[in-house]
Structures are given as C-alpha cells and as structure tokens.
Amino acid sequence: MTEQPERSHRVRHAVVWLGGLAALVQMSVFTFPVAAASWRREPWVRDLVAGHFPAIVGLPSAALASFLIIAAFEARFDRIKMRLGTLVEFHGAAGPIVLWILCFTAMAMGIKLVW
Template sequence: MPDLDSETHALHEPDAHTRKFQAVASWVVVVILIGFGSYALMKLVSVHETPGTYWRDLIREQFPVLVGLPMAGLGALFVTLILRISTGPLEFEMAGVKFKGGAAPIVFWIICFLSIVLSIRMLWQS
C-alpha cells in the first residue's frame, strides 16, 4: 500500500521545468534590482545639475529616508532572493514558530529589512 504522505508531498513538489523557471526568474529580478539600484545612485549623483537647491537640500536633510529606506528594501530583497536561489525554498523556526512555504521569504525579508534600517538608524549621525 502506498504511503499517503509521500504521495501528498510529491503533488506539492514542483517539477524540474518549474524549478528552472523560478531560478531564471529570480536571477532576472536580481539583475533588475542591481540595475535599478545603480541607476538610482547615478541619478542621485547628478542631482546637483538641477536648477535651484530644493532637491539638493532635501536629499542632504532626508538622505536616510529618501535613499536609505528604498535601498534597504532592495538590499533585503536581494539577500532573500540570493538565499532562495542558492539553497532552495526557505524554511526556518523562530521563537517556537515554524515558517515555511510563502510565509518564510516574507518574514525573512522583514527581518533583513528591519535589521538594515536599524543599522542605518544606529550609524547615521544627525
């Protein structure tokens, strides 16, 4: 008699084509993130070419909010995607709660994002 748990697991296991598509899509997103982050930083460097001082002053005064938070989000997504690409689906347990499936990458992204934001906050001198 076949084992029901192994049949149920086999139904939820993606086939090779799906895994390859997910890996390619993840790498595409990583490349897009790197490109977008580089483009944003290049535009930030060229802000001094705009007339007036409004943008320059705003970026100088609110740099952690205007640049740090979006880059923290991209960085957390980058770390999450690279980890998923290199190790497969994410699963982890924290404080007695087990995260797997769709919840694990979301919770991991939130943890990475908050740790990057906290680091920016602690290191930023105002």
C-alpha cells in the same frame, strides 16, 4: 515529475535576475538623476538629500538589498524553512517573507544607528 524541479529552479533564477534588473532600474531612475542634479549643485537637491538621505536612498536600498539577499539565498539553497523553538514554524511563502522582514528591519535599524 523530473521537469518540475528544473522548472522551479528556472523560476528562482528568473526572480534573481529580475531583482538585479530592479536594482539597475532603481539606479537609473532615482540615483543617477539625483546624482546629476547634485553634480550641477542645484540647491533644492542638496537640501533635500542632506536632510533626508537615510529615507531617500537608505531605506529603498535596504529593501532592495534585503530582497536580493533572500532571492539569492533561496535560489542557492532551495526552499527557506524557519522554526522558532516549538512555537512557530515558517515554510512555503512565509519563510522568505519573514526572513525579508528580519533582514530589512536589521538594515533599517543599522541605518537609524548610523545617521
């Protein structure tokens, strides 16, 4: 019985590390090549990025940031449980999923308002 909480704690930390690794992969695969092509002033990259920057960079970054926030929150404070009045209660896997959706929606709306 004492090994179970320690094991789940390790799993949560592994998820946070995998999220950080995903951020590095995103930067190395998508961000750095586009930045390098932009540095070389290739016209197709300039036009594409200028016209669709929120969709190309903003939304994937918001999705990853939402995941990292939820993963870090769950790793730090154990399980996520939410209750909306007396109507709905989220716990188990539904808690992080609903919180991720709310976090991503807020970031996407912020991106839409800014651009």
